[in-house]
Amino acid sequence: MSTASTNQPSQHPHAEHQPSGASSWAVLLLAGAFEVGYALSVGGSQGFTVLSWSVVAVVFFLLTLFCLSRALRGIDVGIGYAVWAGIGAVGAAVLGPVFFDEVLTPSRAVWLAVIISGVVWLKVADGHKG
Amino acid sequence: MSWLFLSVAIVFEITVALAAGLAQGFTRVGWTVVTLISGGIAAYFPSLALLTFDVGVGYALWTSIAGVGIVVLGALFFGQRLAWRKAVGIAVVIGGVVGLQLCGAA
Numbered sequence: 001m002s003t004a005s006t007n008q009p010s011q012h013p014h015a016e017h018q019p020s021g022a023s024s025w026a027v028l029l030l031a032g033a034f035e036v037g038y039a040l041s042v043g044g045s046q047g048f049t050v051l052s053w054s055v056v057a058v059v060f061f062l063l064t065l066f067c068l069s070r071a072l073r074g075i076d077v078g079i080g081y082a083v084w085a086g087i088g089a090v091g092a093a094v095l096g097p098v099f100f101d102e103v104l105t106p107s108r109a110v111w112l113a114v115i116i117s118g119v120v121w122l123k124v125a126d127g128h129k130g
Numbered sequence: 131m132s133w134l135f136l137s138v139a140i141v142f143e144i145t146v147a148l149a150a151g152l153a154q155g156f157t158r159v160g161w162t163v164v165t166l167i168s169g170g171i172a173a174y175f176p177s178l179a180l181l182t183f184d185v186g187v188g189y190a191l192w193t194s195i196a197g198v199g200i201v202v203l204g205a206l207f208f209g210q211r212l213a214w215r216k217a218v219g220i221a222v223v224i225g226g227v228v229g230l231q232l233c234g235a236a
Binding site for chain 1: 189
């Protein structure tokens with residue numbers, strides 16, 4: 001456990017002794033949002049041959065990695081990663097057809113939902129630690 | 131070929147997740163370097179896989195299989211418990227991946 005708190009004390013007056021669960025989860029949700037942007041820009045970069053998408057992907061990559069690393073100071077590594085990836089997977093599946101020439105068919109959506117449920121279940125299985 | 135790219139991506143994605151935890155918010159230099167290098171490799175190979183897979187499908191496969199690997203390796207090397215509930219989650223992910231393949235999306 002980390003002893004030094006680098007949380008914003010002005011915003012979280014109660015988080016004085018260690019990274020609080022709440023702030024770690026907030027940073028994790030932020031990392032998830034950046035991950036969706038990252039997934040979409042990697043897809044749009046066409047194997048990193050399109051410069052604009054590639055630059056955006058690198059920026060999102062650094063943001064999501066930094067936030068994830070910070071969040072994992074207060075959250076179990078397997079669980080934190082599962083939630084992060086779960087947000088990314090839902091975002092990519094839903095927004096992929098919005099930004100690209102893709103179709104989210106019903107059968108595909110069902111199996112994607114099964115996969116994402118499995119990932120989220122991994123978090124629920126360890127709910128007492130969150 | 132796209133599955134080969136995806137497999138390489140998954141191996142390095144698992145490395146990223148474990149190293150990012152050990153990097154402690156980028157305060158430990160060695161693990162931070164490992165995280166960034168693995169992240170670069172883990173970023174490039176999915177981009178090749180996504181030339182074939184749709185983003186939603188490719189991303190779900192890439193991260194869910196890596197997620198299962200992280201839980202399994204966390205249990206093996208970091209002493210995190212692999213309770214039966216987690217095993218159920220792993221089974222559901224594998225079932226979903228197989229289903230996605232059978233419906234022709236992957």
